[in-house]
Amino acid sequence: MTYGEYYYRVKYDMKLVNGNWVSKPAYMKIPRRMSRKDAAIYYTEKLRKYWDNIKENK
Numbered sequence: 001m002t003y004g005e006y007y008y009r010v011k012y013d014m015k016l017v018n019g020n021w022v023s024k025p026a027y028m029k030i031p032r033r034m035s036r037k038d039a040a041i042y043y044t045e046k047l048r049k050y051w052d053n054i055k056e057n058k
Contacts, residue, residue: 003030003031003033003034010023010026
C-alpha cells in the first residue's frame with residue numbers, strides 16, 4: 001500500500017458526526033512515500049494484475 005492509498009482509505013472512512021469529522025483509528029502504520037520511479041513501477045504492476053484479473057473472469 002502506498003502513502004496516497006493509505007490517506008485515501010482514511011479519508012474515505014471519515015464521517016460527519018454532530019458537525020465534526022470523525023474517522024476510524026488507522027489499523028496500520030503509515031507507509032513511507034515512494035520515489036516517482038518506485039511509484040510508477042508499483043502502479044504499473046497493480047494495473048497489470050487488475051487487467052489480468054478482469055481477463056480471467058470473462
